[in-house]
Every structure is written in structure tokens, then in C-alpha cells.
Amino acid sequence: MSKKFGQNFLISHPVRERIVDLLEVSEGQQVWEIGPGIGSITSLLLEKRAQVTAFEIDHGFCRILNEQAFGDDPHFRLVEGDALKTLPLSLQTEGVPARICGNLPYNVGSVILAKLLESPYRPSRMVFTLQKEVVDRICAQPGSKDWSSFSLLAQADYEVSLATTINSGAFYPPPKVTSSVILFSLRSESKVESSLRSHFFTLVRDLFAQRRKTVKNNLLGGKVGAMVGKDGVQWLLEDAQLNPSLRAEALDWEQFLALSASLASYRARYTGDTEPAR
Numbered sequence: 360m361s362k363k364f365g366q367n368f369l370i371s372h373p374v375r376e377r378i379v380d381l382l383e384v385s386e387g388q389q390v391w392e393i394g395p396g397i398g399s400i401t402s403l404l405l406e407k408r409a410q411v412t413a414f415e416i417d418h419g420f421c422r423i424l425n426e427q428a429f430g431d432d433p434h435f436r437l438v439e440g441d442a443l444k445t446l447p448l449s450l451q452t453e454g455v456p457a458r459i460c461g462n463l464p465y466n467v468g469s470v471i472l473a474k475l476l477e478s479p480y481r482p483s484r485m486v487f488t489l490q491k492e493v494v495d496r497i498c499a500q501p502g503s504k505d506w507s508s509f510s511l512l513a514q515a516d517y518e519v520s521l522a523t524t525i526n527s528g529a530f531y532p533p534p535k536v537t538s539s540v541i542l543f544s545l546r547s548e549s550k551v552e553s554s555l556r557s558h559f560f561t562l563v564r565d566l567f568a569q570r571r572k573t574v575k576n577n578l579l580g581g582k583v584g585a586m587v588g589k590d591g592v593q594w595l596l597e598d599a600q601l602n603p604s605l606r607a608e609a610l611d612w613e614q615f616l617a618l619s620a621s622l623a624s625y626r627a628r629y630t631g632d633t634e635p636a637r
């Protein structure tokens with residue numbers, strides 16, 4: 360067991376079953392699992408007769424998975440290495456699977472998830488176990504203390520819901536934090552139209568860069584400020600009818616979208632740039 364890879368096995372069978380039930384897997388479906396460990400969730404996915412691809416970094420676990428657990432199962436495939444690298448590569452070369460799941464390692468779980476959410480590939484359903492605080496931020500609504508860039512990033516394309524909270528005794532070794540299971544279901548239509556996507560994500564990152572700073576100061580100090588300059592930032596705030604002294608946590612969806620539209624029209628008007636669709 361290695362601490363550096365955030366290895367906490369989910370030893371509660373009912374929780375593992377709940378994760379697989381939430382995924383709504385059907386026979387023959389492509390399911391990717393991040394961090395299979397020695398395969399306790401994997402085996403439930405294979406029982407559902409899914410086509411499972413597992414992404415695991417630990418060489419010892421990979422040997423167990425391939426040589427002892429599922430090596431001769433034609434429905435199982437292992438991608439060894441760091442999922443931060445192997446996952447984007449597999450998405451590019453193989454396209455999007457129907458489902459992604461994982462009891463994610465605490466140290467890199469949110470980074471892996473952010474990478475997935477920013478990518479243009481969107482599975483219709485995803486279920487993850489993550490630190491409770493991270494799940495609270497993802498599911499937060501405007502105006503709450505947890506409303507963050509992660510809430511916007513996740514909710515742009517997915518309906519998100521906290522499925523269940525798990526206490527540390529469900530894991531071995533028990534982690535010091537509480538965990539939650541989160542369900543992502545793809546929206547029939549994204550909240551952010553494709554022509555505004557990269558402006559939207561740039562703005563969201565800038566606006567939450569320093570929570571205590573005002574909207575105006577975060578824009579001036581960020582990528583948007585570098586792109587449009589001081590006068591441009593002023594123009595954007597006026598065009599989107601935003602009070603420059605607000606903080607990002609006070610803005611709702613409509614205000615983020617209005618600002619994205621203003622940035623798009625500023626770029627089109629003053630630089631002739633139009634946004635490439637993603």
C-alpha cells in the first residue's frame with residue numbers, strides 16, 4: 360500500500376454496489392475505471408458484462424490485475440500509468456466511453472476530475488468517490504460559501520448530485536477525511552453554448568483566482584486583463600452590467616454567462632477574433 364498514490368481500499372461491499380448501481384451499466388457498454396486498485400469495483404462492473412478499461416498507476420496492482428484477477432477476461436483491459444496522462448490520451452485516440460467511475464485517490468482526484476470536465480469528451484454518466492469537501496464544492500449553488508470555479512466547471516455540462524456520504528470505516532486504511540459519492544449525469548444541453556466555452560472557462564478561472572478580491576481586480580490581474588487591458592475590463596463590466604466591486608462568489612450563472620458573451624463580443628469587435636467551437 361502506498362500513501363503517495365492515495366490508496367484507501369473501499370472495503371464496504373454495499374457502497375461498492377451502490378457506485379455500480381448509480382452508473383446504470385448495461386451489457387457491452389464501455390466503462391472506464393480510474394484507480395481500480397486490486398479490482399473490487401472492477402469485478403462488479405465485469406459481472407454486469409461491461410467492457411472495462413482500467414487506469415492504474417501502481418505497477419504491483421497492475422500485475423495483480425493482469426496476472427491474477429482479470430488477465431484472461433476478454434472484457435477487461437488495463438492501461439498502466441498516470442491517469443493524468445493516460446486518460447486524456449485514451450480519450451483522444453479512442454473517443455468517449457459511456458461511463459467513467461472510480462474511488463479516486465485523494466491527492467490527485469480533483470485534478471483528474473477537472474481535466475475530464477475541461478475536455479471536450481463527455482460520458483453520459485460518471486460516478487466518483489471523493490473527499491466530501493470537494494463534492495460539496497462541486498454541488499454548491501450560487502451564493503453559498505462553497506460556490507467555486509469547480510461548481511461552474513462541473514455544472515456547465517452535468518447535473519451533479521451527492522449520492523451518499525461514506526464514513527472512513529468503509530475504507531482500509533481509514534482516511535482522515537470523510538468521503539462522498541457523487542453522480543454526474545450529462546445535461547441534454549450544456550449551460551454554456553459552444554461559441555462561449557473557452558471565454559467562459561477563462562473568466563471563471565480568473566474570477567475565482569483570489570476569492571477575497573473583487574471581480575474587477577481579479578480580471579485585471581488575470582488572463583482576461585492581459586488579453587483586453589484595463590479599458591477592456593471596464594468595457595466588459597459595463598457591457599455585462601456587473602458591479603465591479605462584487606466578488607465572484609456573489610455572481611450567479613446568468614452573470615457569468617453575460618460576462619462571457621461580453622468578452623466574446625469585445626474580442627470580435629476589437630480584435631476580429633471569434634471563438635473556435637469546442
Ligand code: SAM
Nearest residue numbers: 364367368369394395396416417441442462464
Ligand atoms: N478502486 C480501489 C478501491 O476502491 O478499493 C482503489 C481505490 S484507491 C482510493 C485509489 C487508486 O488509484 C489506487 O489503486 C492508486 O494506486 C490509484 N492511483 C493513484 N494515483 C493514480 C494516478 N495518477 N493514475 C492512476 N491511478 C492512480
